[in-house]
Amino acid sequence: MRRANVARLFARGRRPSWTLVVAIAVIVVAVLWAAVPWLFTAYDPIDGVPAQKLLPPSAEHWFGTDAIGRDLYARVVYGAIHSLSGALIAVTVGLAAGTLLGVVAGSVGGWLDDVLMRVVDVLLSIPGLLLSLSVIILLGFGTVNAAIAVGIGSVASFARLSRSEVVRVRRTDYVEAAFGSGGSFAAVLRRHVLPNSLTAVVGLAALQFGGAILAISTLGFLGYGAPPPTPEWGLLIAEGCNYVARRRRDRTGRGRSPRTGLRGGAEA
Template structure:
């Protein structure tokens, strides 16, 4: 009896899981990325709360260095660069959210269908996914943008198309592994229908890694949309967009470094924040 008692698993007080979740959220490695990402989203939703300057009008002499009056300096036409970065968040962040939504919805639907149904349908869908994976992402997004036309929305759709295959492969692998679990077999043995078991048991235990991937793809989508904007396939001037801002300053790197360094630093910080949150979600799922 004593030996059995020594093997007893430790118990956790009620609310312990919630307390652990709050402590994990308050860790600097998670809290700082959350603040950075929340600030970027607020820039995109309500830019007027963070600057009173116009992003498209000349407000000062050109190529002023960063100062207390103009935090990021001014560009070649005298526009406030900080205001352009803040207002540019709506193009980059919202575009990235649209891109991730396209990849998440379409890719997850394909992956779940292939993994749940199996058989010939699984083979056909996965071969289509392999074709998408074989095409370089930038080449595929450029091809879609050329077909749809230039602009932030079309660029977001193009970037979303490039991520469909990644979401489909992950969703399928998770559904296939969960589908053969004992509790799924027990659900079928208890009279559960195909769609009922899929909705109640398979999907809830399959989609957490997909959500973590969505957070990771958000950062990747910001980079890809900025790349398309840098190449001239995104928002047209004078609309502020992060990739376009970096492109506009590339001719002044030697004389006005802030035109490329500061918008580029904002892009890097936001992408790193999304990647860190994705890692935190993934570790929580693994635990």
């Protein structure tokens, strides 16, 4: 009976999860775009053909072309390296600085813990986008500076989580036994506290990676990221918005005026 239950559980574990398969496929494609973009498109993301500007999606140009004839699919593919590398820098900055603050506060305790956590509380009270904008204004524009700004905005989250995990692990029986058997503070921290408290922090880093891509793209959309003609995802959205708005104005002009209800041109 027990063997049958084990076999049934093993069979359930072997069933493919299509959502997981799709998620892994998207990640693999994005990583390949960033690593070997020339395998996915033969077009140049910077130089275009003016005679082929603003073409609709087709078999030749999957996403169409922009105002100066550049292939939009190629720009999306080559833009992966900027967005993904920026997100990696942002997560690394937030993980390193936040974990260091949290581990020091949780392991030392006392007045140092109070001071560091009050600083973290101040950072948490500031919206992440506003904090990133403030930092990038001080550092200057660019993909790397935008990534560092986003990473500084996430330091507080990593510090709060790492500090709580360190405090939780320090109160466990095996850590108390390690101290009672004569273990030094540094040895117990290295052998027992850190390995058992950083698992949740690493999980948070994985979750923050997607948020970092969105934050860096937001800064690029607002004009604080990579300068043109860099094929960065946020900048591509900003460039496309201009033509979406113009298309809407053209459609409105051919119909009735939104203000007076008259035909186009009658209002003037």
